[in-house]
Amino acid sequence: MSKQTITLNVNGKSVAAEAESRELLIHVLREQLEITGPHIGCETSHCGACTVDIDGMSVKSCTVFAVQAQGKEITTIEGLGNPDKLHVLQEKFREHHGLQCGYCTPGMITRAHRLLEENPNPTEEDVRFGIAGNLCRCTGYQNIVKAVLAAAEELKQGENVA
Amino acid sequence: MITGNFEYHQPSSLPEAVALLSKLGDDARVIAGGHSLIPSMKLRLAMPEHLIDLQGIGELKNIQISGGEVRIGAMTTQAELIASEALYKSAPIIRETALQIADPQVRYMGTIGGNVANGDPGNDMPALMQCLDANFVLQGPDGERVVKAREFYEAAYFTARDDLEILSEIRFSECSGGFAYGKQKRKIGDYATAAAAVLLTKDGNNCSHASIALTNLADTPLYCEEASAMLQNGGVNDENIAAAVTSAMAQIEPVDDNRGPAEFKKHAASIVLASAIRDAWARA
Ligand SMILES: Cc1cc2nc3c(=O)[nH]c(=O)nc-3n(C[C@H](O)[C@H](O)[C@H](O)COP(=O)(O)OP(=O)(O)OC[C@H]3O[C@@H](n4cnc5c(N)ncnc54)[C@H](O)[C@@H]3O)c2cc1C
Ligand code: FES
Ligand code: FES
Numbered sequence: 277m278s279k280q281t282i283t284l285n286v287n288g289k290s291v292a293a294e295a296e297s298r299e300l301l302i303h304v305l306r307e308q309l310e311i312t313g314p315h316i317g318c319e320t321s322h323c324g325a326c327t328v329d330i331d332g333m334s335v336k337s338c339t340v341f342a343v344q345a346q347g348k349e350i351t352t353i354e355g356l357g358n359p360d361k362l363h364v365l366q367e368k369f370r371e372h373h374g375l376q377c378g379y380c381t382p383g384m385i386t387r388a389h390r391l392l393e394e395n396p397n398p399t400e401e402d403v404r405f406g407i408a409g410n411l412c413r414c415t416g417y418q419n420i421v422k423a424v425l426a427a428a429e430e431l432k433q434g435e436n437v438a
Numbered sequence: 439m440i441t442g443n444f445e446y447h448q449p450s451s452l453p454e455a456v457a458l459l460s461k462l463g464d465d466a467r468v469i470a471g472g473h474s475l476i477p478s479m480k481l482r483l484a485m486p487e488h489l490i491d492l493q494g495i496g497e498l499k500n501i502q503i504s505g506g507e508v509r510i511g512a513m514t515t516q517a518e519l520i521a522s523e524a525l526y527k528s529a530p531i532i533r534e535t536a537l538q539i540a541d542p543q544v545r546y547m548g549t550i551g552g553n554v555a556n557g558d559p560g561n562d563m564p565a566l567m568q569c570l571d572a573n574f575v576l577q578g579p580d581g582e583r584v585v586k587a588r589e590f591y592e593a594a595y596f597t598a599r600d601d602l603e604i605l606s607e608i609r610f611s612e613c614s615g616g617f618a619y620g621k622q623k624r625k626i627g628d629y630a631t632a633a634a635a636v637l638l639t640k641d642g643n644n645c646s647h648a649s650i651a652l653t654n655l656a657d658t659p660l661y662c663e664e665a666s667a668m669l670q671n672g673g674v675n676d677e678n679i680a681a682a683v684t685s686a687m688a689q690i691e692p693v694d695d696n697r698g699p700a701e702f703k704k705h706a707a708s709i710v711l712a713s714a715i716r717d718a719w720a721r722a
Contacts (some may be wrong), residue, residue, distance in 0.1 A: 297444055297445065298443045302567040319480070321473065321477055322627070324541070324543060327543060333546035333547070334516070334546060335546060339476050340476070341446070341476070343446045344469075344472065344491060358441045380661075387543070405626075406542055407542075407543065408541045408627060409540075409544065
């Protein structure tokens with residue numbers, strides 16, 4: 277079946293890709309657009325390593341066809357921070373040792389970002405429930421939860437200063 | 439994992455979608471949130487040649503409450519059901535159930551229409567809809583018809599919906615009184631090992647209305663008519679809870695699978711149901 281042109285807004289930039297209808301968003305992001313932050317952990321909708329933000333929702337990009345995302349605004353970890361200017365969540369993951377191998381981290385932080393946008397004042401319970409769709413095989417989650425809570429604190433203080 | 443190839447269509451109105459489905463027939467499927475369909479397409483359990491995406495149809499995405507009736511458009515997502523304060527006031531059991539479905543990512547995408555139309559016995563909304571005595575509105579080439587949730591499910595993945603029909607809306611009466619959706623699962627994000635939806639109305643010390651339905655304990659959801667009646671017209675106490683549980687357990691047909699042997703599921707189901715009845719009565 278022929279390919280079609282899909283336009284997406286990824287991390288603030290309008291981009292186009294040629295894809296068959298069956299191509300998953302994660303494959304188009306990684307292989308065509310070379311946005312390799314979102315990872316493929318399971319490809320069966322279970323691990324959350326492929327999480328991206330689509331129009332303000334955390335979505336497993338292995339469970340969406342790229343054609344379904346036509347015209348949407350997508351944010352990946354690359355859109356949140358970069359090595360010269362880390363996002364508060366990235367800083368806190370580093371400070372609190374919220375990662376070991378790092379495989380789950382882009383999905384975890386992208387999800388945590390949306391969680392804090394929706395609930396800037398989360399309890400520990402809210403954080404655990406809110407990141408339940410992201411698996412980590414290394415850390416035991418303890419430090420991830422600490423990092424997200426610390427980021428929430430810092431973001432709140434930032435707001436008070438501003 | 440790559441799915442089979444298909445042609446993608448995105449109609450912008452319900453009549454357009456119905457006409458397209460009629461034209462393409464058996465080779466076509468509608469896609470809502472895709473969180474049941476895409477996984478099954480990856481496994482090639484489903485290999486539609488055409489996908490009709492309902493996401494562009496605004497009229498399917500809404501929650502309306504008036505005159506004691508709740509109407510929910512099929513494309514309303516689980517996250518939207520959870521977020522709606524008006525719906526929580528009219529039917530708090532919906533939020534309680536939706537929060538126990540899958541994980542946040544799945545709830546942003548998964549729709550109520552997809553959940554009830556899918557026909558997977560593991561889905562949580564079908565038993566809830568039977569508990570609420572909901573009606574499903576179906577739109578097909580010959581117009582609209584309404585089917586009761588209690589008469590919709592025929593076997594695993596077989597429902598009263600014709601292949602050419604689209605489920606457009608779910609309707610049920612506002613419910614006051616006690617409610618509980620109890621679910622035993624192996625971990626967050628898992629389908630139920632056993633789950634129970636319970637609604638109880640209290641009149642003084644009397645239970646004037648009771649409704650019980652079960653998830654994933656047979657190849658369809660189960661409305662437990664006899665068990666419901668046993669809680670009505672009297673108080674709810676240890677004795678009739680035990681009788682209702684025994685009656686409901688006589689209706690279930692769990693099978694051995696990776697969630698455990700049938701005997702274990704029966705045990706889990708009896709505990710989940712008894713505690714859901716107690717919770718609902720305490721809140722009534
Ligand atoms: C990791 C994971 C965990 C999950 N855990 C749970 C859980 O615990 N409980 C639970 O209930 N669900 C669970 N689900 C399923 C999830 O809730 C699905 O989203 C839901 O079952 C289907 O909704 P959908 O909108 O994604 O439908 P789709 O996947 O798009 O469609 C499902 C089926 O219904 C048909 N369909 C969809 N909409 C309509 C319509 N309007 N009219 C006619 N036919 C229609 C489609 O053709 C398809 O056959 C889980 C899914 C995943 C990936
Ligand atoms: S790769 Fe998408 S959920 Fe695991
Ligand atoms: S840090 Fe290794 S999977 Fe999370």
